[in-house]
Amino acid sequence: MYSKYVFTFIALLIGGLIAVQGSINTQLSSYLRHPLQASFTNFLVGTICLLFINVLLRTGMPKGQELTGIPVYLFFGGILGAIFVSSVVILIPKIGVTTMLGATIAGQMVIATFIDHHGYFNVPVHAASPGRVMGIVLLLAGIFLIQRF
Numbered sequence: 001m002y003s004k005y006v007f008t009f010i011a012l013l014i015g016g017l018i019a020v021q022g023s024i025n026t027q028l029s030s031y032l033r034h035p036l037q038a039s040f041t042n043f044l045v046g047t048i049c050l051l052f053i054n055v056l057l058r059t060g061m062p063k064g065q066e067l068t069g070i071p072v073y074l075f076f077g078g079i080l081g082a083i084f085v086s087s088v089v090i091l092i093p094k095i096g097v098t099t100m101l102g103a104t105i106a107g108q109m110v111i112a113t114f115i116d117h118h119g120y121f122n123v124p125v126h127a128a129s130p131g132r133v134m135g136i137v138l139l140l141a142g143i144f145l146i147q148r149f
Helices: 002-029 035-057 064-068 072-095 097-118 130-148
Strands: none
Touching (some): 002 072, 035 072, 072 097, 097 130
16 A cells, blocks of 8 residues: 555656656757757657667567567557657647646546546556546646636
8 A cells, every 4th residue: 555655656756757858858949940850859869768778677679570469559659659749849838838737637637537437458447436537627727727827
């Protein structure tokens, strides 16, 4: 039970790093010709980092036959990551870090609740309780307050 709170705290810290990442990538884009170049650079550096970590930990690289056996839709995670990072770089200058990340978190919570409730993608089912729904409503209200004041 205690580990649940520790892991939640770690997730909270990682969430904070996303705000830093978005801000850094936005600043990086000011040195390049287009915000998408900052997104590309982000993924290139991330790929090199993950390659280094995989070599260091000796995890090996996936074999071709392993990759061909994976359902195609599971590769869309990379596309979704590129959309997210690119959107952050493009939208932070227009709406600010707080609004951008608040809105993305609220959007994540809406879809996550739907996924949890139905158990899509083989995740354990967690019913959409009134408390969860109210939490999302409060997040949306928070976005409104952030933009309004």
